[in-house]
Amino acid sequence: MSLQHALLGVLEARPMSGYDLVRFFDSSAGWIWAAPQSQIYPTLRRMERAGLIGGDDEPRGPRLTRTVYTVTEKGLEELDRWLATPHDPGPPRDPFLVQALNFDMISAEQAQHVLAQFISEQEKAAADAEAHRDRLLAKDTSLLRERLTRRDPADHDRIARLKAHVFEGIARVARTRAEWAREGQRLLGED
């Protein structure tokens, strides 16, 4: 149930409506945790029932309202508890590895093609992560700026560096994978 904790982490920076969160998880947060609209709305209501967040109905025009959710005391405690606990890594389940393990069953050309796709995906992911890392380092994302308004200014640089480091890690892993795949292409080309 990490979606709940991802939502808590975002809402801690800035109270948001379901709609805001949907957009956020379709863009920036989507690099880390993907969640479709149909999952976010019910989850928010479950979290409200559980007392982790509180919904506040704001009028938007005469007939339309948006419900803005804020993390409650209980939600903060839960988030804190979860963040401070080491969790078991999920079971491995990467379809690409299943594919790669069976490259000997298809032609070298076909395998090269699959690897080529993989490489461009990974390079793209790395570039995106690096761009986001730089934006964070420059404190140039709206969520980070809002988050920092409630933090001691002396900590701002440190917080930005910590967040940026996460995307640095994502980028490095993607580059490592791309480099590995290029070696795989060379292996396939041999003899």
Added chain:
Amino acid sequence: MSLQHALLGVLEARPMSGYDLVRFFDSSAGWIWAAPQSQIYPTLRRMERAGLIGGDDEPRGPRLTRTVYTVTEKGLEELDRWLATPHDPGPPRDPFLVQALNFDMISAEQAQHVLAQFISEQEKAAADAEAHRDRLLAKDTSLLRERLTRRDPADHDRIARLKAHVFEGIARVARTRAEWAREGQRLLGED
């Protein structure tokens, strides 16, 4: 539905019973794709209904039988088709990254501890993958040996190297992640 393709890939090397597959996916194959017993049995029956595999009942004692599944012609075609197609990467969903992104919300000591756990997990995963890589290079796993009996001996080295390379990649990614986490520990320790 990659479980189906993972099962096809294993059964192509050697026909097996559900029980054999359960044990296999609890050990070696578990590094790549995890699947519990309660998922494997129903999946096998669905695959049989779909004509991808064929079940053969072998007597084991007077009252007990085991059903040994073999990949059918149709199953081979499906596997071949799937292996030769580049697939979109699944949506990112790593709870650890959610945790790391919010390290600024817990104390440096707590974050250090979570990272320390992460590092030893990754080092262990890397060591396991490297060990398996070496076993494959030495053609020292029973499944690989069985698989090779149906391949041209001239290709044996190449096939072993290809499979080993997958585990080399897993190991490198794990080492990259561990190295990244150590940098994170240094970042947390600053100022």
Added chain:
DNA sequence: CACTACATGTAACTAGTTACATGATTCG
């Protein structure tokens, strides 16, 4: 007035998890 963005939902489905259930065979 049409189009886009805002805002919130539901229904039906697949995949995966946790736990329970049952009996046969082999080995020490």
Added chain:
DNA sequence: CGAATCATGTAACTAGTTACATGTAGTG
């Protein structure tokens, strides 16, 4: 004869996917 291993299942659940559904408000 008791324990481990062989062998196969089911039930109830959570998480996530895909598709559909509905109406409001702002902008050109």
